[in-house]
Amino acid sequence: MSMNFAPGDLVRARGREWVTLPSRGNDILALRPLSGSEDDVVLLDPSLELSPVEPARFDLPADAGIAVQAKAALLADALRLALRRGAGPFRSAAQLTFEPRTYQLVPLLMALRLPVPRLLIADDVGIGKTIEAGLILRELKDRGEVDAFSVLCPPHLVEQWVDELKVRFGITAVAVTAGTAARLERGLPMAQTLFDAFPATVVSLDYIKAEKRRDTFARACPDFVIVDEAHACVGTHRGKQQRFALLSGLAEDSDRRMILLTATPHSGDEAAFGRLLSLVDSSFAEMDFDDLRYRQRLARHFVQRRRVDLVTGDWHEARAFPKHETTEDPYPLSPAHMAFQEAVLDYCLAVVGQAGTGQRERRLAFWGTLALMRCVGSSPRAALSALRNRALNQGERLEPQIYDEDGEDEDAVDLEPGTTFAADPALRALVSQAEDLLDQPDPKLAALIRALAPLLRQGANPVVFCRYIATAEYVKDQLRHAFPQLTIVAVTGVLTPDERRDQVAEMADGEGDKTAGQRLLVATDCLSEGINLQQLFDTVVHYDLCWNPTRHQQREGRVDRFGQPSPLVRSIMMFSPDSAVDGAVLEVILRKAKDIRQATGVTVPLPQERGPVTDALLASMMLQRGATPQLALDLGLGEGATAMETRWRDVAENEKKSRTRFAQNAMKPQDVAPEWDKVRPLLGSPDDARIFLQRAMACFGVPLEPRGPVVLAHVGGLEAGLRERLQQRNLAGSVRLADDEPAPPGVQRLTRTHGLVTTTAEALVEASLDPEFLPGLGIGRVGAWATPAVERLTCLLLLRIRHQLTTHARRERLLLAEEAALAATQDSTIMATGEEARKLLNTPAATNIAPAARNRFIKTAKARLPALLRGPLANFVCARAAELGQDHARLRAAASSASRVSVEAVDPPDVIGLFVLMPSVV
Incomplete structure (x- = not known):
């Protein structure tokens, strides 16, 4: 049969009224009950119905319930907070579970102003690149421009992306990894790929990059793709080449939207940077930065902000990030520990001196030396493990482990490397010496306990990062003896990624009270990526020095990072001035990187050519050990320090140039903030959500209970019908909520999309429309009272306005937008709308009115309603549609060929409430 119903139309089917929603099938209706929520949507085929689907009207019933002023104001708040298809300039705002910061909207606005969004988002670590990409995805989905998408990321980030999309954006995605793909494909038809079956996926790059899977994915890939850690897809080794082949193939489709994320876009490798830019547009690979037109074109696709730009610049975002306090904690070695380190270094240098003249043999000896010295500097346990274990065919695999670059294709390798040196009596003597140290006091551990004690008394929750499993387990055991009252857990590479997440999640005490359930986590670098810790921890201790500034920053x-509830984050770097190993790393790597960070505001990775780094480290160890410079020259290490200085200087200069070229200055806060400000009054801000919940809970006799930085909502005291709905959302007992962002650990921010707010709001609206639901609550739809807010008789109407939005893009889409509106009329003129009308409604009633007089006023207002709907209210609704169309056009103003939106109001609006306000008699 022919279908004539469009989104926003009212229909009657199966004995009740419904709102028509957008539907993908031409012969299928998607319907939401007028008195229900988005969770109650049904799909209906009119040709199968026993009774025909007919147009319907939404009229005030003759027996509409009576509401007093407080309940009428509560209904208005509930209607606004219950709507999910927002009518503001940002369609996605009604679906977000958080309030984005103004700077996080910049990439979204950039994407909306491009015909085909292609962005490289290169913001600093911890600013919120995941949030920025998610905002773009959510907005384009809600505009009907994205039906399917894939997020491509390293395997250790897959679950984090799945969680972030669900928790922050209300998007359910499927994880596609080597471990899940077979299960997902099971039972699918032969001609259907899992990407056809699952339109929302988060895909492991290492799983999909293989040639046989790459081709299948390329054929089924959605036209919207997010690539996280994009810099890991453009290097020279085989894994990066496979990823680049995958992404460059996807980028060849000029209609595919791609959002690339990286905190290190340049890394000193011009060729890799050019490949990265080519994924945005093939012409950008030429990197003609001297051409102003080139830079202007690139600026439309490239956004790069440092945290310092946001904290100290025009954005004034200091409260979005904690203050970072960094300290160094030097400790002395005991004579026994110093003697052991010197003995190991003497042994290593003797082996290096006998390595022969072949470059490969000498380089392997250098790496073996550095690997063993890393273990020695970490702990006697790690040193003993390395000395006892024999390394089999490690060869070149040692180098990335030494320089903390072993986590790119997989988790960081935190197992102690076995020694590559031949077994001999001298080596066995070192094993015996290490065993003796296990029974002696450990000066490094003692320094850690001294550093932690005052921090723990202040309520800190530290993470202690170690390089090796043996060290982490040893530190965990010793700290449990030192601080028996604390919850102390070690997370290392012996656990699977899921087990690591579970261990961290179990440490949340859930109370939001730092005095109860303090936490101390000991971790290796398997946790330096993939799991965000800001909700549970506020202090980082580098028990072992990083040998790569990037890994140091990742820890x-x-x-x-964004979302840290503590105003102060501390980091402590432990080292021993007596240690030749620590001294070399500080001199050659970490302090040079610190100087560059202070000059440029960002952390830069090690220069890619590792030979000079190795040479400089060995030469520095020798000098700190007291060896003569001639020995370093004899071993061919003399030029290492000079070469390192040159490379660091080049990296710093390149980074300064990059920041100058690509700093995102085109958009100012005053360009961005007004757009989001339009959303708050339409949908309700977090403050509005809090006020609503306070009023609603008080109506049920269970007011919110303040408890320090949180409030408790005792949902067990609510009426049975509402309590059952909340239980379906796993909300029971006492729900802990926070007013401010970021929320304390284990506590959720109270926003309009929190399950308690949305369920309560939907229930109150339903109670006003269906007298049989929550009958004792008194949420009526009509009322009359005297108030000091007006000087003349005023009719206040609570409206639900529906708009039909037509998106004119590659495929035209008809969407539904809804808004809750208040309009105050005197005679036949609208004299207040929006927040002005809301103030009238929220002003407490002055006196009670006799029921007979109240009913007479209501009856007269009802009689005038048809004329109002045909005249001033019809004009008001049309004006709102025009304003909404202008909002959408303004966001897309810079993209002449991008999709545009036309808006048409559905007339008449739904009259949810009609309230008569009379001047109070003085």
Whole structure:
């Protein structure tokens, strides 16, 4: 049969009224009951119905319930907070579970102003690149421009992406990894890929990059793709080449939207940077930065902000990030520990000196030396493990482990490397010496306990990062003896990624009270990426020095990032001035990187050519050990330090140039903030949600209970019908909520999309429309009272306005937008709308009115309603549609060929409430 119903039309089917929603099938209706929520949507085939689907009207019933002023105001708040198809300039705002920061909207606005969004988002670690990409995805989905998408990321980030999409954006995605793909494909028809079957996927790059899977994915890939850690897809080794082949093939489709994310876009490798830019547009690979037109074109696709730009610049985002306090904690070695380190270094240098003249043999000896010295500097346990174990065919695999670059294709390798040196009596003597140290006091551990004690007394929750499993287990055991009252857990590579997540999640005490259930986590670098720790921890201790500034930043970035509830994050770097190993790393790597960070505001990775780094480290160890410079020259290490200085200087200069070229200055806060400000009054801000919940809970006799930084909502005291709905959302007992962002650990922010707010709001609206639901609550749809807010008789109407939005893009889409509106009329003129009308409604009633007089006023207002709907209210609704169309056009103003939106109001609006306000008699 022919279908004539469009989104927003009212129909009657199966004995009740429904709102028509957008539907993908031409012969299928998607319907939401007028008195229900988005969770109650049904799909209906009119040709199969016993009774025909007919147009319907939404009229005030003759027996509409009576509401007093407080309940009428509560209904208005509930209607606004219950709507999910927002009518503001940002369609996605009604679906977000958080309030985005103004700077996080910049990439979204950039994407909306491009005909085909292709962006490289290169913001600093911890600013919120995942949030920025998710905002773009959610907005384009809600505009009907994206039906399917894939997020491509390293395997250790897959679950984090799945969680973020669900928790922050209300998007359910399927994880596609080597471990899940077979199960997902089971039972699918032969001609259907899992990407056809599952339109929302988060895909492991390492799983999909293989040639046989790459081709299948390329054929089924959605036209919207997010690539996280994009810099890991453009290097020279085989894994990166496979990823680049995959992404460059996807980028060849000029209609495919791609959002690339990286905190290190340049890394000093011009060729890799050019390949990265080519994924945005093939012409960008030429990197003609001297051409102003090139830079202007690139600026439309490239956004790069440092945290310092946001905290100290025009954005004034200091409260979005914690203050970071960094300290160094030097400790002395005991004579026994110093003697052991010197003995190991003497042994290693003797082996290096006998390595022969072949470059490969000498380089392997250098790496073996550095690997063993890393273990020695970490702990006697790690040193003993390395000395006892024989390394089999490690060869070149040692180098990335030494320089903390072993986590790119997989988790960081935290197992102690076995020694590559031949077994001999000298080596056995070192094993015996290490065994003796296990029974002696450990000066490094003692320094850790001294550093932690005052922090723990202040309520800190530290993460202690170690390099090796043996060290982490040893530190965990010793700290449990030192601080028996604390919850102390070790997370290392012996656990699977899921087990690591579970261990961290179990440490949340859930109370939001730092004095109860303090936490101390000991972790290896398997946790430096993939799991955000800012909700549970506020202090980072580098028990073992990182040998790569990027890994150092990644450790701190797990804690020091957007969403950290503590105003202060501390980081402590432990080292011994007596240690030749620590001294070399500090001199050659970490302090040079610190100087560059202070000059440029960002952390830069090690220069890619590792030979000079190795040479410089060995030469520095020798000098700190007291060896003569001639020995370093004899071993061919003399030029290492000079070469390192040159490379660091080049990296710093390149980074300064990059920041100058690509700093995102085109958009100012005053360009962005007004757009989001239009959303708040339409949908309700977090403050509005809090006020609504306070009023609603009080109506049920269970007011919110303040408890320090949180409030408790005792949902067990609510009426049975509402309590059952909340239980379906796993909300029972006492729900802990926070007013401010970020929320304390284990506590959720109270926003309009929190399950308690949305379920309560939907229930109150339903109670006003269906007298049989929550009958004792008194949420009526009509009322009359005297108020000091007006000087003349005023009719206040609570409206639900529906708009039909037509998106004119590659495929035209007809969408539904809804808004709750208040309009105050005197005679036949609208004299207040929006927040002005809301103030009239929220002003407490002055006196009671006799029922007979109240009913007479209501009856007169009802009689005038048809004329109002045909005249001033019809004009008001049309004006709102025009304003909404202008909002959408303004966001897309810079993209002449991008999709545009036309808006048409559905007339008449739904009159949810009609309230008569009379001047109070003085």
